[in-house]
Amino acid sequence: MERVRLDKWLWSVRIFKTRNIAAEVCRSGHVKNSTKTLKPSYIVSVGDVLRVKKNGFLMEYKILKIISKRVSATLAQECYDNLTSQEELNKFKDWFIGKARPERREKGAGRPTKRERRVIDEFKGYLMEEE
16 A cells, blocks of 8 residues: 655645645645544545645545656546535635636736746635635
8 A cells, every 4th residue: 555645645636736845734734634624644545534724715525545756637636525615616606706807017027037926826826825
């Protein structure tokens, strides 16, 4: 049986974009099972139910398959069952769909620097909020 850390599994099934973000979310207490808050080093097993707070929404997943390498989105969906309530999914859809306009930068401004990118990400709320 393969042993996989929680942060690695969350990254490999594409719940989070990077493993670093998955680990940070775990460290800040936004990933729980039915009884306790989970650390990034928690070893996941088939049948575990995870409650993940992502961008202010409470998502719930049941682990169906253990993988350690990042796979395509279609293969990743076979590894978990999304148990998120319909009310929470509607809240998620209402919030994100149709809200964004195309972003524009001034002509000749070029690509943002690392510092500018951090400021932009913080403004957009990409960083996890504290509970």
